[in-house]
Amino acid sequence: MSVLRSTLLGLSRNHWLGKRLPNSAAGRRAARKFMPGERLEDAIEAGKRLQKDHIAVVLTELGEDITDAADAQRAAQSYELALDALAEAGLDTHVSVKPTHLGLHLDPGDTAERISALAEKAASLNGMVFVDMEGSNLVDRTLELYETVKRRHPNVGLCLQAYLKRTPADVERLLPLQPRIRLVKGTYREHAEIAFQSRRDVSDAYERVARQLVAGGADVRLASQDVDLLRRLDLDCEIQMMYGVRAADQRRLAAGGKRVRVLISYGSEWFAWYMRRLAERPANLWFAIRAAVGS
Ligand SMILES: Cc1cc2nc3c(=O)[nH]c(=O)nc-3n(C[C@H](O)[C@H](O)[C@H](O)COP(=O)(O)OP(=O)(O)OC[C@H]3O[C@@H](n4cnc5c(N)ncnc54)[C@H](O)[C@@H]3O)c2cc1C
Structure with a gap:
């Protein structure tokens, strides 16, 4: 992992910056590259534009590491509004x-109920x-959460x-559940003992896991902007990408x-x-720097 990447991931947990940047006009301008706006309406309008190019959407409201149950409940209600919209x-x-936006740090049982x-x-x-x-310290709890909810909700x-x-x-553990899996490379700072670090090793691992999932009968979505990797894989799976990243490729693939x-992400908690x-x-x-200074 490069020093710059590691530094940026370290900064993503900086509370001082996290309080200030989202409140600055410069910060908001820079974040616009990856989100159409902070409001749910902004995400819906962007979704309608993408639909014209035969691109489907999935919405996420930004927020994580909630430490107050009332906030987790508010996040769940806000997702209900998003589904209606x-x-x-x-x-x-x-x-x-x-x-962790829906309360995993507080109570896994309540979180499972909210997701259910x-x-x-x-x-x-x-x-x-x-x-x-999310981070590797949460994988066991997230798998248990998924198993609980998936048994009740396909x-x-x-x-x-x-x-x-x-x-x-x-993957082997989940396959009996006939899981629906979105496979990503992974975005957090993880130690070399538990996570591949080089781009090559991560891509190879992605390829292996994608084929393992498909062979095991899982319903797979390949979430990646690595179009060369997607081409190499050549699997008949839905492709997922992020708003604002490789938009021309998104349109080309859909066409x-x-x-x-x-x-599509929205919400004010976008710093991390x-x-x-x-x-x-x-x-x-x-x-980001150019957008922040308005050039
Ligand atoms: C739909 C979706 C959901 C995701 N959910 C999760 C999740 O739940 N947990 C998790 O850990 N990670 C998640 N991620 C992030 C993922 O783990 C990767 O960090 C991210 O997708 C970048 O990896 P990549 O596969 O695109 O390959 P990379 O090798 O990182 O990128 C391939 C190429 O895509 C372009 N690209 C990639 N990222 C960017 C960017 N940010 N800005 C501009 N260009 C870019 C560049 O041209 C790059 O060379 C998600 C990603 C997507 C698309």
């Missing part, structure tokens, strides 16, 4: 949630709920991170008949998420 706009009712309630609502609208994967999916060396074993879904996006491609830092 998606349905009203004629978009797929798909949302993606972070377990969302899954029930999403099912009534023919939709889906995806559970994000329309729930889970994100797995290919960079973690444990992931092939986690060529691939199933493409774009993750935004720093992870910068770390994924340090060249974004220069874009």
